[in-house]
Amino acid sequence: MYTPSLPSHRPAPARQGAVAATPMAFVQAIAQAYAQRGMDPAGALAQAQIAPEQRADPRARITAWQMEALCDAAMRELDDEALGWFERRLPWGSYGLLARASLTAPTLGLALARWCRHHGLLTQAIALRLTTEGGQAQLAIAEQRDLGGLREFCLVSVLRNALGLASWFIDSRLPVLGAQFPFAAPAHADAYAVLFAGPAQFGAAEAAVQFDARYLQLPLVRDAAAMDQMLQHALPLTVRQYRRDRLLVQRVRQLLAAAPQAMHSAQTVAQQLHLSPRTLHRQLAAEGATLQQLKDEVRRARATELLHRSDRPIKQVAQAAGFANEKSFIRAFRGWTGQSPAEFRHRSRPAD
Template structure:
């Protein structure tokens, strides 16, 4: 089983942009259902040529639009990834099966039983292993899609289960570690913000671990809350980036406001009325780090300015707080796999440096 080491310089994801690998995954089954991927992309305002660039990213709003569009056009909340469709309304009945549970453990058991009824291809179980609880997803039969579709099927199902569980107990449930039953996809660097700070690949089955003590958390939602929730679900909880990142987003906002200055963690902690140790720990609880937030902010701003403005490269680097052009080039190449000049040539306007 191969291991993925998390380092911020390896293009950790962010809540504002989505790696193109997730777009390829969500489109993997639509052709077999009679839809044209290019038409869906056009309606979602996503350039088709981006599918052929492994380093491309799109705004999360465009990804969410594509998500809803596919659900509507297919009448399949499973994106034609499985041997039989999950007709629209499946998610609502899943919620109704779980909302009357007393505890998170009972809710997860009901979720697993419901999915056993509607899914032939993947099976879900909840196990206990010492002090850890484990959401297990295993393959009962081969999925009717290619490798990208298989990867997305696992990604989507885990996000849905995890997101629904956190909503039911009205509490963040950051995962400790996830093992995935496939090789590292091209968008694996985003897994830190999507799933957990630690993850591995090429496992026999998917295993998502979290503290077993959380199984006793009470289910807190009622029918009134469910009606509000369903107005924007399931897309609201499965459009990739987790919602248990309130502090991470506040840190990002402070870092953005300080640019081109690069305040260190203690300075940001003071602005948030926290000790540095508390800030570090709470960011870990949210599955991220100060360095990852800083790098994802600078990367997303660099991409935005490169593709949407004629701002010179030297100014972009300076505005992002880099000491010199060489430092900006090294960082941007690490984030996207190509230099800033090359990236602008492919996706944005030409500017003089």
């Protein structure tokens, strides 16, 4: 994790109603890191308001705030930003140096490539690899030594750290299309839907996450001053989902265009993007768009293409563009162009 130089006073309690999603297995992993050093985690657990009886319950979950507080205290006491994962401690500031080394990259793709390469300077226990294929990017971890009982916590944390920093670099959520892990599904497997907000598979060859490769082309929008400020409180990037998505409009438009005949509702679109309908509407509004506007754009493009390049009857064009009937299509098309579909077809074709 990065260099979270948080204030020394006790953090404010978690807000009422905060979702407890982080599995107790990760708390136990941090306690194991203390045990490996012959140290007592009681102070860190108390700072995170994790009671002994809660820690003893493997089914229990903690909130994002509690995980932040626990990791902050543990990193300070152990002086190890890796929390016992690797063959040696990563002293305070190690991940901050990696973040700074990536900051001058012009695009996210180059920044993540640097992150992967420089991570090898910190440890030989794992190696990170960024690849792209067919419009999809993958960030994978190759294990080069036995990670022991901290394996799950390590692999999950390293991937979330990289995704969190990447999101901060481009000021955008980096939606995960899929995540794989090289171990059997744990008892808390349902927590992975929250940890990665996408489908997770277990028993894979290696740990990896996939996301839309278009994000790699986005420019970094942060500078050194912003980096200094972020490193004062970086842990939220690794344990909380980044809200904004700078490619959401493009992703929605692509989804609609891939199935133009489907009757896309906010519920079905949001489900495919692993969002709630409310979040979908809110994030589109932040980008100056609405779902209906995007649906109209895709329908109009599909309809005009078919009218111009095919001899399909108007009824079939309406169906192919996603309209329930010909009448509603003609009304919508006239609103878009000021012409009926038949008039548009006649005027868009050269005279014989």
